[in-house]
Structure formats: C-alpha cells, structure tokens
Amino acid sequence: MNLSLDQPLWLALMALAIPLAIVAICTFGAMTRFRLVTAILLRTALLGVAALMLAGAASVREVNRVAVVAVVDVSRSAVTFGAFGDSGPSAMAAAFMREASLDRGPDDLIGVVAFDGVPRVVAAPSASPVLDRPIEPTGVEGSAIGAALERAASLIPDDARGRIVLFSDGAATDGAVMEAVARLANGRTATPIDVVPYAFTSAREVVVESLEAPGFATPGSVITLRVTTRATAPTAGRLTVTREGEPIDINGSEAGDARLVEAPVGRTVFLVDVPATDDRLQRFEAVFEPIEPTADRVATNNRAEAFTIAPGPGRVLLVNGGAQDLATADNARLARLLREGGVEVDVEPPATMPDSLVDLQAYDLVILADVAADEVSDLAMLHIEAFTKELGGGLLFVGGPNAFGAGGWRGSRLEPLFPVLLDLPERLVVPEAAIIFVLDSSGSMSQSVLGSSRSQQDIANESAARAVASLDETDLVGVISFNNDASVVRSLGSNTDPRATADRIRGIQSGGGTNIAPALRAAKAQLETADAKVKHVIVLSDGASIEPEQLPGLAAELRDAGIAVSTIGVGDAADTKTLTAMAQEGDGVFYSVVNPRVLPKVFLKAVRVVRSPMVREQPFEPVVVPTGSPLTADLGAPPTLGGLTLTQARSEPSVTNAMLAPTGEPVLAHWRFGLGQVAAFTSNAEAWARDWRGWVGERAFWTRTARTLARASSSTGRDFRVDRSADGIELRYEAFDADGTPIERASVPVALYGPDGDRRDVRLRQTAPGIYTASVEATSSGNHIAIASPTLNGSPLGASLAGTTIAANAEQRRLEPDLALLERIAEASGGRMLDPLGADTADLFNRDGIAPRVARRPLWPILIVWLLALTIADIATRRIAWDRLLVATPALAATGAAIDATSRLATARSGTRAKATSQPVQTLSDRDARQAIKAAETRRVKAEADRLRAMRESQNKGGARDANSPPANDGGGLLEAKRRAKRRFDNDEQR
Numbered sequence: 001m002n003l004s005l006d007q008p009l010w011l012a013l014m015a016l017a018i019p020l021a022i023v024a025i026c027t028f029g030a031m032t033r034f035r036l037v038t039a040i041l042l043r044t045a046l047l048g049v050a051a052l053m054l055a056g057a058a059s060v061r062e063v064n065r066v067a068v069v070a071v072v073d074v075s076r077s078a079v080t081f082g083a084f085g086d087s088g089p090s091a092m093a094a095a096f097m098r099e100a101s102l103d104r105g106p107d108d109l110i111g112v113v114a115f116d117g118v119p120r121v122v123a124a125p126s127a128s129p130v131l132d133r134p135i136e137p138t139g140v141e142g143s144a145i146g147a148a149l150e151r152a153a154s155l156i157p158d159d160a161r162g163r164i165v166l167f168s169d170g171a172a173t174d175g176a177v178m179e180a181v182a183r184l185a186n187g188r189t190a191t192p193i194d195v196v197p198y199a200f201t202s203a204r205e206v207v208v209e210s211l212e213a214p215g216f217a218t219p220g221s222v223i224t225l226r227v228t229t230r231a232t233a234p235t236a237g238r239l240t241v242t243r244e245g246e247p248i249d250i251n252g253s254e255a256g257d258a259r260l261v262e263a264p265v266g267r268t269v270f271l272v273d274v275p276a277t278d279d280r281l282q283r284f285e286a287v288f289e290p291i292e293p294t295a296d297r298v299a300t301n302n303r304a305e306a307f308t309i310a311p312g313p314g315r316v317l318l319v320n321g322g323a324q325d326l327a328t329a330d331n332a333r334l335a336r337l338l339r340e341g342g343v344e345v346d347v348e349p350p351a352t353m354p355d356s357l358v359d360l361q362a363y364d365l366v367i368l369a370d371v372a373a374d375e376v377s378d379l380a381m382l383h384i385e386a387f388t389k390e391l392g393g394g395l396l397f398v399g400g401p402n403a404f405g406a407g408g409w410r411g412s413r414l415e416p417l418f419p420v421l422l423d424l425p426e427r428l429v430v431p432e433a434a435i436i437f438v439l440d441s442s443g444s445m446s447q448s449v450l451g452s453s454r455s456q457q458d459i460a461n462e463s464a465a466r467a468v469a470s471l472d473e474t475d476l477v478g479v480i481s482f483n484n485d486a487s488v489v490r491s492l493g494s495n496t497d498p499r500a501t502a503d504r505i506r507g508i509q510s511g512g513g514t515n516i517a518p519a520l521r522a523a524k525a526q527l528e529t530a531d532a533k534v535k536h537v538i539v540l541s542d543g544a545s546i547e548p549e550q551l552p553g554l555a556a557e558l559r560d561a562g563i564a565v566s567t568i569g570v571g572d573a574a575d576t577k578t579l580t581a582m583a584q585e586g587d588g589v590f591y592s593v594v595n596p597r598v599l600p601k602v603f604l605k606a607v608r609v610v611r612s613p614m615v616r617e618q619p620f621e622p623v624v625v626p627t628g629s630p631l632t633a634d635l636g637a638p639p640t641l642g643g644l645t646l647t648q649a650r651s652e653p654s655v656t657n658a659m660l661a662p663t664g665e666p667v668l669a670h671w672r673f674g675l676g677q678v679a680a681f682t683s684n685a686e687a688w689a690r691d692w693r694g695w696v697g698e699r700a701f702w703t704r705t706a707r708t709l710a711r712a713s714s715s716t717g718r719d720f721r722v723d724r725s726a727d728g729i730e731l732r733y734e735a736f737d738a739d740g741t742p743i744e745r746a747s748v749p750v751a752l753y754g755p756d757g758d759r760r761d762v763r764l765r766q767t768a769p770g771i772y773t774a775s776v777e778a779t780s781s782g783n784h785i786a787i788a789s790p791t792l793n794g795s796p797l798g799a800s801l802a803g804t805t806i807a808a809n810a811e812q813r814r815l816e817p818d819l820a821l822l823e824r825i826a827e828a829s830g831g832r833m834l835d836p837l838g839a840d841t842a843d844l845f846n847r848d849g850i851a852p853r854v855a856r857r858p859l860w861p862i863l864i865v866w867l868l869a870l871t872i873a874d875i876a877t878r879r880i881a882w883d884r885l886l887v888a889t890p891a892l893a894a895t896g897a898a899i900d901a902t903s904r905l906a907t908a909r910s911g912t913r914a915k916a917t918s919q920p921v922q923t924l925s926d927r928d929a930r931q932a933i934k935a936a937e938t939r940r941v942k943a944e945a946d947r948l949r950a951m952r953e954s955q956n957k958g959g960a961r962d963a964n965s966p967p968a969n970d971g972g973g974l975l976e977a978k979r980r981a982k983r984r985f986d987n988d989e990q991r
Contacts (some may be wrong), residue, residue, distance in 0.1 A: 004856060006056025013051040017044040028878065039877045046870040049863050057859045066845045067109040067125040067160040069152040070097050072135055073168035073198070075116040075143040077812050080298055082169065083199040090114065090135035092836070093167040096196060098131050099839035100165075108845050111155050117142030117173070119151040125160070141781065141808065142173040145825075146180030153184050153191050161850045162191045165834075165842075166825065169198040170818030176777060177821065181828045192850060193829040195822045196836050200815070204295050206231040206263055206302065207813045211286040213306035215721050215802040217276040223308055225272040227286045231263040232815055237290040241272055244283055248274050263288070280314045281362040283307045301812045305805045307358055307783070314364035315344040316706055319353045321371035321402050334369060334398070334685040334702060341703030350375035357753055357785040358803060360387045364710035370400025370684060372407035373414075373470065374605040381413040382757040388417060389674030390751060390787045391801060394709030399615075399645035399682040406614040406645055408607060411469025411498065419655050419669040420680045421648040423472055434476035434532035435607065436492060436523040437464045438516070439508060440541040441481040444573065446510035456570060457510045459599050460540055465502035467603040471495050472614075476532055479505055482519035483512030492526040516545040520554045520565075527563045538606050539582065540568040544575040551578055555586035564588045566606055570599065617643035617688070622659050622667045629658035630708050631670060631679065631701075639695050641667070642688040647680070670709070675799060677709045720800035722786045728777040729804060731762065733788050735770045735797065742770025746797065748790045750774070755782025764788075781808040 005011070021040045028036050072093040084092050101110060111125035112133065117140030123130035145168060156162035164184075184191050212226040227239060238258040241248045247257040250272050261270060276282065287303045290296045318335050335345045346363075354360050355377050366384060368376075376384075387393040395417060397403065405422040409415055415422060445457040468477055478492035479501065489504050516539065527535045537558060545551060555565040565586025567579040570593050583590035591602050619640045624632050638659070649657050649666045659668035670679035683689060685702065692698045719734045731750055735743035748764040764772035778784050785803040789796065807813065826833050834842050876882070 002060045004058045004060045005052075006058070008055055010055035011051050013054070014044075014048060017047055020044070020047070035877065035882070039874070042870060042874045042877055046867065046874055049867045049870060053860050053863045053867065057863065059857045059859055063159045063161065064847065065105065065107040065109065065160045066163060066847065066850065067111065067156045068097075068101075068104075068163045068165060068844050069111040069113060069125060069155055071119075071148050071152045071164055071166045071168070072112065072114045072122075073116075073143060073145070073148075073166075074114050074135060074137040075169075075171065076137075076141070077143065077171045077814060078169050078198055079137070080812060081200045081203075081205075081815070083201045089167065089198065092198075093196070094131045094135070096167070096836065096839045096842075097165070097844075100842040100844045101131075102840075103843075104845040109157070109160060111152070113148055113152045113155070115144050115148035115151075116140055117144055119144060119148035121151065121155065124155055125157060143168070143171050144174045145170070145172040146174045146177040149177075149184060149193065149825075150180050156191065158856065161847065163844060163850055164191055164193045164829075164831075165196060165844065166193055166822070167196045167198065168822065169200065169814070170821040171814045172818070172821060178824060178828065181825050185829050190830060192831040193825055194831045194834050194842070194844070195826045196834045197817050197819060197822050199836065200817055203297055204231075204233045204235070205298065205815055206235045206237070206288060206290060206296050207298075207815065208286060208288050208302050208304045208807075209267070209813055210724060210807060211284060211304035211306040211805070212724070213284055213308045215309065215804075217282070217308045217310055219276055219278045219310055221276045223274050223276050223282070225274060225284060225286065225306070227270040227272060227288075227304070228267060229263045229270070229288055230267045230813075230815060231265055233265060233295070235263045235290050235295045236292070237261060237263065237288050237295075239270060239272075240287045240289070241274065242285045242287075243274065243277075244279075245285075250274070258289075261288075276308070276310060278310070279362070280310055281307060281358065282310060283358070298812055300808070304807045305783075307803065307805065309361060309801060309803075314362060314711065315346055316365045316367065316710065317354070317360075317363040318345050318347045318367045318369060319350055319371055319376075320347055320369055321350060321375060321400065321407075332686075334367070337685065337699050337702045338706055341699050341706075343703060343706050353380060355380035355383060356755070356783055357383045357386060357391075357787075357801075358783045360384070360393065361391070361785075361801065363393065365394035365396065365706055367396045367398060367706075368403075369398040370403050370407075372402040372605070373409045373412045374601040375402075377601075378413065379757045382759075383753070385413060385417065386751070386753060386759075386787070388676035388678060390789065391799060392675035392711045394676055394706075394711055395673075395678045396705065396709055397678075397680045398684055399680075400684050400687075401615055401645075404614070404645040404647050404680070404682065405472065408470040408605075410472065411466065417673050417678050418647075418680055419650060419671045419678055420666045420682065421650055423648055433471070433534045433536065434478075434492060434527055434530040435471070435536050435538065436478040436480060436527060437467070437505075438519045438523055438537055438539040439464060439479065439481045439489075439505075440483075440514060440516075440543070440570075441487075441508050441510055441512070442483045442514040442543060443511050444514070444543050455510065456542055457508065460570070461506045461508050463599040463603040464540075465505045467607045468495065468501050468505070469498045470607055471498070473498075476530055477501060478523070478526055480519045480522050481508045482514075482516060483510075484515055486515075486518035486522045488522060492530060514541060514543045514545045515547075516541060516551055517547060517554060520551070520558065524554075524558050524561060524563060527558075528561055535563040536588070537563060537565045537586070538568065538603075539565065539579070540570060541579065542570040542574050544573070545578065548575055548578040552581040552585040555582040555588075559586050566590070568593060568599075568602060568606065614646045615643055616646060620644075620661050620663075622683075623662060624659055625657055627656050627658055629656045629668075629670070631668060631705050632658045633704075635697055635701060638697065638701075639691040641683045641692075642690060644682045644688065647682055676711065679705065679709055681705075720786070720788045720802045722784065722802040722804045724804050724806060725775065728775060729784060729786075731764060731774045731776065731786055731788075733764055733772040733790065733800070735772065735790060743792060743797070744769065746772065746790050746792045748772045748788055751787045751789070752776060752778075753785045753787075754778065754780050755784065756780060762786075778806060781806045 020043050024040050024043065025036065028039060031039070070093055072090055074089055078089045082089055097110065107127065109125035109127055110130055112122040112130055112135065114120050114122050114135045116137045118138055120138055122135050123133050149164060149166065152164050153162065181193065207230050209228040209230050214223060217223050225241065239261045240258045241250050249257045251257060251259045283305065284307065285303060285305045289302065296302065316338060335347050338345045350371055360366070360383055366387070384395065388395045397418060410422040439460055441457065445460065446455050464479065471477060473495050475495045476492050477490065477495045479489040481487050481489050489508060490501050520537065523537045558565050565582055566588030567583045568591045569576045569579045572594065576592060580590045589606065591606060593599055593602055619642050622638050622641055624635055624638065644661060644665065644667060647666055649669065655669055655671045657666050657669045661667055666680065667683060668679070668681050670677060721732045723730045733748050735746050737743060750762045750764060752760045752762055760776065762774050762776055764774045767773045783803055783805050785801065788800045791797060823833060
C-alpha cells in the first residue's frame with residue numbers, strides 16, 4: 001500500500017514541532033525527563049496527524065480487475081442500413097460480447113450502454129450476467145456517439161481497469177465525437193476504445209442530402225436552388241420543388257410540374273431556378289421520388305428544406321384566444337377593422353400559431369388577443385421575445401378574461417415584455433384564491449420521461465413551481481406531497497415569496513407507495529380556516545392509490561366545505577376512473593396527461609380555471625392622458641368601455657401610459673423593448689367595446705396602433721449569410737459602405753437560435769477587409785436562425801437575419817459506415833479496430849495495453865480516531881503525574897513522594913537564600929533521585945542509631961531510676977518526639 005496526498009503543502013505544519021518542543025521544555029521543567037519527552041512526542045504526533053488529514057492522505061493500491069463497457073449504436077441508420085441478417089444491432093453486440101467474454105476472470109465486470117440521439121445505461125458494470133438484458137432505442141433522433149462514450153467511461157469503477165467497446169456505423173450527429181475521445185484519452189486514467197464497425201447492406205438507396213437556397217433575395221429576382229442527391233445505383237425519378245406547400249413548375253415546357261431526372265451512382269447536384277415573390281419569407285422543399293419503388297428503401301430521407309428571406313412588407317399575425325370558429329370569435333372584429341384599414345392580417349388560434357423565428361419573420365406585428373399563457377408553447381414565447389427584442393418586431397397584448405394576470409402570464413417568459421404590471425392593484429386585499437397543490441411523490445414518479453434524464457417527479461415539481469409563480473402575491477398557496485403518508489411541503493399562506501416556495505417544491509423526492517387520502521385530509525384542514533373567494537385543491541398522481549373507493553367521498557366532503565377538487569392523471573398507469581370521480585364529486589376538472597412534458601401547461605390551465613378572472617366588467621370612460629403618444633394623437637374622447645383586465649402601471653420612465661381608467665388602472669400603455677415596441681390594451685375590441693362600433697375613431701385607432709408598433713421594412717439579410725458545412729454552420733457577415741469601402745474593426749455579435757429554441761451567442765472575427773466569419777457546431781435538424789447585431793464604435797449598423805436548414809434524419813442520409821471516424825476514435829484512444837466476426841480473438845480482458853488503475857481509500861476516518869486518542873493522551877500527560885507510578889515498590893514510591901514534598905517545601909523556604917548565593921539549580925535524573933533517596937534513608941537510620949546509643953550511655957552514667965519514682969507526665973513523650981523531628985529537619989537543611 002502506498003500513501004497519496006491531495007495537498008502535500010499542508011505537511012509544512014510539521015515545522016511547528018520544533019518551536020512547540022522548545023515551549024514544552026521551558027514550560028514543563030518541573031516534569032521528570034521521561035514525562036517531558038513523552039509530552040513532546042505526543043504533541044508532535046498530534047501535529048503530524050492533523051497535517052495528514054489536511055493534506056488529504058489516502059492509501060492507494062494498484063488494482064487488477066477489468067471492467068468492459070459495451071456501447072451499442074441503436075440509431076435509425078444502424079437499424080435501417082446495418083447488415084445483421086435476421087437480428088438487429090443489439091443482438092449482434094450481445095453475441096459478440098458473450099463470445100469475447102469467455103476468458104474473463106471472476107472479478108471482471110461487464111456493462112452496457114445503448115444510444116441513438118441520447119445515451120441510456122442498460123446495465124452498470126457487474127460481475128453478474130447482463131448481456132441478456134433487452135436493448136431498446138429511446139426513439140430520439142440522432143447518433144450521439146460522443147455522449148455515449150463519456151457516459152460509458154463514467155460507469156467504470158475506480159477500483160477497476162477500464163475498456164470500452166464501441167459498436168457503431170460512425171454516423172455521428174453530435175459533432176463533438178473526437179473532443180469527447182480526447183477528454184477520455186487525456187483524463188486521469190486513459191480508457192482505450194475498441195471499435196466493432198457495423199457493415200451496411202448493399203440494397204439500393206437514394207437520398208436527398210441537402211437543398212440550398214440563398215439567404216436573401218429581392219422581389220422579381222431569380223432564386224437558384226441546389227438539390228444534392230446521392231445514390232448507390234443509377235436511379236431515375238421525379239424531382240419536385242414546392243414553395244409554401246404549393247408546387248413550382250420546374251419542368252419548363254413539358255407537361256407537369258415535376259422534372260424527370262437521372263441520379264447516377266454517387267453525389268449529384270441539380271440546379272433549379274425559381275422566381276422570387278414579394279413574400280417576406282419563402283420556404284422551399286425538394287422531393288425526389290424514384291420511378292421504380294424497389295429502387296429506394298427509405299422514403300423519409302428523400303426530401304430536404306430551405307428558405308429565403310425577402311425585404312418586402314410583412315403582415316400582422318392576430319392570435320385569437322379561446323375560439324375555434326374564427327368567423328364568430330370575439331376578436332374577429334379586430335381583424336376586420338385592420339383589413340379595412342389596409343393592413344394584411346393572418347388570424348390563427350393559439351394551437352396553430354407559429355413557434356419559430358423563421359415563421360415569425362413573415363410578420364411585422366404579433367397581436368395576442370385574450371390569449372392565456374398555457375395556450376402558448378415555451379418555444380413560441382422564446383421566439384416571440386427574440387422577434388421583438390432582437391429583430392424589432394412589434395407585439396400587442398389585448399385584454400379579456402384570459403389575458404394578462406387572469407391568463408396566468410405572471411411569472412412567464414414574456415412577463416418582462418408587458419408595459420404593465422400583472423399584479424392585482426394593492427387596494428384589492430382580499431385573497432382571490434387559496435390553492436393547495438397535492439403532489440404524488442411515490443416511487444413510480446422517479447421513472448424517466450421519453451428517454452431523457454428528467455423524471456416525472458422533476459417535471460411535476462417544475463410544473464407546480466411555475467404554477468405558483470403565475471399566482472398573485474395576495475393568493476394563498478400551500479403544497480403537500482404524498483407517498484405512503486402525507487408531508488406538508490409548504491403550509492397555506494400568502495404567495496409573497498414564490499421563489500422560496502418553488503425551491504421547496506423542487507426538493508420533493510420520489511419513494512414509497514401511493515396514498516392520497518391523508519393528503520386530502522391535510523389539505524381540507526388547512527383550507528377550512530382560510531379566508532379567500534375561491535378554495536381549491538389540485539391533485540396530481542401517476543398511479544392507483546391505497547383504498548381508492550374512499551377518495552370520491554373525501555372529495556365530496558371537501559366540496560361541502562366550500563373546497564373544489566381538481567385532479568391530474570399522469571401516464572398510462574394513472575387511475576383515471578378514480579381521479580375522474582374525485583373531480584366530479586369535488587366540482588373540479590379532471591386532466592389526463594399521457595405525455596408528462598405537457599404538464600407545465602396543464603398546471604397553468606388548472607390554476608387559471610381555479611382562479612376567478614382578474615377583470616372588472618363595469619362601464620367606464622377611458623381617460624386619454626396628454627403624453628404625446630402617437631397611438632392617441634388626435635383621438636379625441638373615446639366612448640365608454642364595458643370592462644378591463646386588472647393590471648397596475650409600471651413606474652419606469654420609458655413606459656407611456658396613454659390611456660387610463662378613472663380609477664387609475666392602465667387601459668393603453670406602450671414602451672420600447674430592445675429593438676421592438678410592445679403595447680398593452682387591457683380592454684378589448686368586441687365584448688367590452690360595443691359602444692365603439694359607431695365611433696368614427698375606432699378603425700383609425702386600431703390601424704394607427706398596428707402601423708406604429710409594426711417593424712419597419714429593412715434589407716435584413718443582404719450582407720449576412722448562414723451556410724451549412726460538413727462540421728456545422730458557417731456564419732459570414734460582409735460590411736461595406738454605400739461606395740463599396742470595407743468597414744473595418746466592427747463588432748459583430750450573433751445570436752444563433754436552434755430549432756429547439758436553444759440560443760448560442762457567437763462573436764464573428766474579421767478575416768478579410770469587411771469580412772467577418774465564424775464556424776459553430778450545429779447538429780440538430782430543423783431551421784437554424786442567426787441574428788447579427790453589428791456595431792461600429794458603439795453605433796449600431798442595423799440587425800440582420802439569416803438562416804439555414806439542417807435536414808431531419810441526418811444519420812439516415814449516409815449510405816455507408818464512416819470508417820474513417822471510427823478508425824480515428826480507436827487510434828486517438830489507444831484502442832483497436834476489431835473484426836465483427838473475430839470475437840474469439842478480441843481478448844477484451846487482457847490487462848496489456850490498459851492503463852493500470854489504483855484504488856484510492858481516504859484515511860481521514862482512521863486519522864480522526866488517532867487525532868482524538870492523541871489529544872486525550874496529550875492532555876493526560878500534562879495534567880496527570882503518571883510517571884510516579886513507574887517507581888519500583890510502593891514503599892519507595894511513598895518515600896519518594898515524601899522526599900519530593902519535603903524538597904519542594906525546603907526549596908520554598910530557602911528560595912531567598914538560593915537567590916542570594918546564586919547557586920545553579922541542578923535537575924536530577926531518575927537514577928540520581930533513587931540514589932539520593934537511598935542515601936537519605938541511610939543517614940536517617942545512622943542518626944537514629946547514634947541517638948539511641950547516646951541515650952543509653954547517659955542513663956548508665958546517671959544510675960538506675962528508683963523503682964518507686966513517678967512516671968513522666970503524659971505530654972513529655974510527645975514533646976520529645978516533636979523536638980527530635982525538628983532536630984532532624986534542621987540537620988537535613990544544614991546538610
């Protein structure tokens with residue numbers, strides 16, 4: 001065993017041993033030499049143990065067992081194109097590992113990791129059989145080789161040597177494989193990666209690798225599209241191109257819109273010219289359809305998409321909340337007023353509203369009319385924020401029962417964009433709602449969701465936290481979790497600190513059974529005494545509760561107490577029958593959620609349904625404030641409005657409150673947010689604006705508002721390109737003056753948005769006069785949008801937008817394994833390329849070539865015991881004169897103690913005389929002390945014998961005492977003994 005130190009510099013504390021020893025000698029001079037040396041040694045040992053603990057001492061030993069982790073590619077490309085006969089990639093890998101493991105030792109371990117778009121641990125390294133466990137894909141698109149290798153390496157125990165065996169076709173889509181391999185090769189313990197490549201079938205296949213379109217085009221110009229195909233055999237087919245779903249005639253004078261083409265073996269590029277339209281956004285799709293169906297196996301890889309942006313005028317998107325029949329919807333009047341004013345309007349319900357920056361680029365203004373927060377996806381919110389803040393798009397919120405705070409927008413991503421505060425006015429002090437969330441925390445809630453690393457519990461906790469954030473601070477909120485029993489996470493109280501409540505909710509852990517009844521009783525006990533307009537319990541569960549027959553009756557008891565009960569069933573295992581009955585008996589609503597990912601929206605909807613609308617439906621005369629706002633210029637006195645959604649005015653000076661209610665609440669407010677403008681109209685254009693219908697200023701008001709908020713037309717994209725490259729995306733910005741002079745030393749930050757809404761900030765470097773470029777990784781399929789916001793000496797040069805499309809099913813667009821990548825993985829990691837048919841010679845458990853590992857065991861548990869023992873011994877040595885116990889006999893010990901006491905007394909009495917004579921004090925050793933004791937005893941015995949002899953001689957000279965003489969008085973003998981003792985003491989002093 002060897003010793004290892006994490007921070008050896010702490011051993012410098014041992015230098016304190018010398019000064020501590022000097023202090024001990026000066027301080028403990030009265031101790032015997034043996035006891036003094038013992039005290040110094042104990043103090044030094046105590047210091048050494050403390051230094052070792054601080055230095056992180058650990059015992060290390062080299063280990064000999066081997067852990068082999070099989071990393072199995074089960075992506076779509078492997079399953080579709082792999083040559084596995086009647087089996088699949090998982091069966092092939094299991095058979096290989098089983099045969100290659102025949103020579104493994106009894107302590108050697110085997111683990112399995114499977115991956116497609118995400119890695120998944122099938123079996124942690126174990127000595128037990130694990131190769132028969134089923135390996136199923138997660139269903140996530142992609143081939144995350146790098147992430148799978150790092151996940152496998154993390155499973156290798158510290159007390160085992162490691163080896164990874166990768167089974168794959170090399171069609172990686174994560175773009176960072178070699179970086180992951182480099183981290184494994186250069187880590188604390190290098191892990192070799194052996195590679196078993198998949199073989200592909202020789203079946204005929206043709207794919208459309210890409211469709212490329214220019215990022216920018218002017219109306220009336222010709223757009224040249226590049227369609228790239230690849231085929232394993234000559235294939236004839238029809239090439240079709242569509243724009244916004246409508247076919248484009250690319251066949252010239254021939255009949256039909258499609259062009260007949262021949263795709264030879266290998267890669268072929270077809271050029272297609274199409275005229276540009278006046279539309280702001282033009283999306284294209286190219287499709288190759290083989291004439292012979294047997295010439296192609298996979299149809300999903302026969303199409304690709306691209307888009308072009310033009311500088312033409314955009315339209316207005318009106319998202320109409322809560323209505324399916326747009327013709328009779330409340331806000332259909334608003335769309336009609338805008339169209340009559342010459343504004344082009346698209347009306348969509350929230351369910352079909354655009355949720356990507358590419359789609360939003362077609363619009364200059366987005367209107368959310370009576371739309372609730374739970375009706376808008378998180379992705380749409382993210383892109384609306386970027387559309388407004390970075391692209392200068394306009395945003396208008398229009399009120400209604402489902403808008404603003406009543407629609408659950410408080411705490412949402414878009415709340416900072418509102419030019420009004422969503423809290424209730426402070427004078428409304430009566431709590432609007434008292435809500436208790438009852439959350440299932442049983443063991444089944446720990447299962448992962450759709451192959452991700454997040455569990456149902458994580459998503460449920462986060463959903464409840466977001467629901468709490470959407471409530472007003474005057475609302476009463478409580479949280480109870482349940483498994484076998486109920487646990488109060490947060491007692492019912494005002495929602496003054498939603499962040500602290502959210503932190504408590506996120507701390508709920510899974511475990512145990514499912515028992516809803518105790519949680520319902522606990523919620524009832526808290527809500528019965530609450531003072532609120534609405535009392536509600538929201539129960540979430542993913543399973544069947546103990547004694548389910550009593551739950552509807554409990555819900556009825558809560559209903560009779562004025563408390564409604566709503567329920568949310570998550571997953572297929574939820575007891576929907578009981579949860580539905582609970583909601584019916586409790587006058588609530590039942591929500592069935594099959595996909596836990598939608599839980600956040602369901603929670604927000606449940607809270608919105610529970611909470612009575614934050615609206616005031618009373619007629620009032622809106623007051624136009626003389627602020628100089630362009631929205632109310634020359635408006636005059638507007639007619640009566642029948643209601644409004646309650647909000648509060650912002651205090652920021654950048655907000656213009658152009659119209660107020662007589663009681664002070666905002667009716668119309670607007671401000672600039674980033675590059676765009678945002679306005680809020682807390683009433684609406686239909687139900688509460690009936691008196692406006694005959695008013696001549698109605699159409700002018702809405703038309704002026706839309707035109708003022710809308711983004712101005714620009715040449716976005718003229719000097720900015722985003723192109724697809726082999727390794728990701730290439731960004732290129734060209735900065736030139738009107739006369740063609742390059743703009744030097746500009747700052748060009750770029751916000752790159754992926755199809756999932758993830759944002760990356762990139763800064764372009766100047767690579768040539770007026771040219772700024774950068775390369776970034778981008779592997780997820782879909783539209784990638786980049787927004788450049790260049791500045792020169794702090795002055796903005798104007799935002800530019802461009803983008804590109806990465807085709808879906810990227811790994812299925814490869815027609816052969818990427819053997820070059822697989823070979824680089826093996827070489828960089830010190831591994832080997834293995835023959836798929838040579839499992840018997842793989843020698844996976846051979847220790848040669850595997851870096852030895854050491855098992856490291858921290859010593860602090862042992863050292864802390866020694867530290868405690870040495871501390872006690874050190875204190876005992878200094879406080880207890882234990883050295884006296886080492887004297888040979890009890891008699892000598894007593895004599896020594898007497899002499900020691902006498903010596904101390906004599907020293908005290910003669911202190912002045914000792915100082916006067918300035919004689920040095922001699923310190924006796926143990927041997928000298930014993931000799932002194934013996935000599936003193938000899939002198940005492942001799943002196944006593946001399947005294948007795950003198951007495952006898954005196955008696956002989958004086959004659960015999962008369963027999964009748966009286967005896968000596970009673971005190972004479974005692975006095976004589978005292979005199980003799982004094983004479984002896986004086987004699988000892990003189991000597």
